[in-house]
Amino acid sequence: MGLADLHMHTIYSYDGTASVPAVLTRARQIGLDVIAITDHDEIAGSLKALELAPKYGLEVIPAIEITTAEGDLLALNITEKIQRGLPLIETVLKVGEQGGFCIAPHPMAGGFGMKSLSAYSILRALRNAEVAQILIGIETYNATAIDRMSNHYARILGNRLNLAQTASSDAHVVEAIGLGATEFDGHTAQHLIAALQNGDVQQRKQKEWNSVRIIGSWAANYVGSAFTRLANAA
Numbered sequence: 001m002g003l004a005d006l007h008m009h010t011i012y013s014y015d016g017t018a019s020v021p022a023v024l025t026r027a028r029q030i031g032l033d034v035i036a037i038t039d040h041d042e043i044a045g046s047l048k049a050l051e052l053a054p055k056y057g058l059e060v061i062p063a064i065e066i067t068t069a070e071g072d073l074l075a076l077n078i079t080e081k082i083q084r085g086l087p088l089i090e091t092v093l094k095v096g097e098q099g100g101f102c103i104a105p106h107p108m109a110g111g112f113g114m115k116s117l118s119a120y121s122i123l124r125a126l127r128n129a130e131v132a133q134i135l136i137g138i139e140t141y142n143a144t145a146i147d148r149m150s151n152h153y154a155r156i157l158g159n160r161l162n163l164a165q166t167a168s169s170d171a172h173v174v175e176a177i178g179l180g181a182t183e184f185d186g187h188t189a190q191h192l193i194a195a196l197q198n199g200d201v202q203q204r205k206q207k208e209w210n211s212v213r214i215i216g217s218w219a220a221n222y223v224g225s226a227f228t229r230l231a232n233a234a
């Protein structure tokens with residue numbers, strides 16, 4: 001079985017704290033086969049990871065977390081940024097034009113400035129046959145969502161939909177990578193994409209972090225990451 005974490009952030013996100021090499025090192029250490037770096041409305045870190053990945057012995061699917069008008073959306077297997085603030089259906093179709101696919105992350109989760117897709121938005125979008133070919137996954141386990149009930153609601157919705165159910169970390173600090181992960185037959189990104197298209201994946205869950213730990217670790221790391229950001233910007 002292969003193991004993938006398809007939702008995590010780096011310093012290329014306004015709220016991430018980890019550098020791309022630190023993410024790749026950690027992902028390798030904990031035995032992930034495939035990862036996707038999904039910075040908010042920014043793809044530069046993901047493309048850098050794609051370039052560096054062979055040195056680390058793992059595969060990267062280039063990706064982005066897009067702020068749509070209706071909430072966050074993970075877009076994978078694309079290499080160009082997509083405009084934020086568009087309606088969900090229009091955004092998904094743009095991802096499809098690039099040959100990519102989408103996963104609805106932390107559906108219905110709120111709190112801490114988080115904007116998530118509602119069940120209504122997801123169901124309405126899936127009625128569009130073209131969208132249903134592209135929006136193939138729903139994240140029903142998010143290891144670091146501050147809204148503690150959201151995984152429960154996401155699972156109820158996911159069980160009623162014909163979508164692949166993924167587990168992800170949504171890590172904003174390096175130690176959180178892999179706390180939620182998705183198992184699939186095979187080891188490569190291609191195997192994983194095929195498994196997602198068939199809805200044939202399993203969730204691997206580590207213990208969820210509580211909100212004190214999520215915010216505490218983020219704050220501690222954020223200060224340190226300021227120096228890396230400055231060095232990167234120079």
Ligand SMILES: [Zn+2]
Nearest residue numbers: 007008065170
């Ligand atoms: Zn995220």
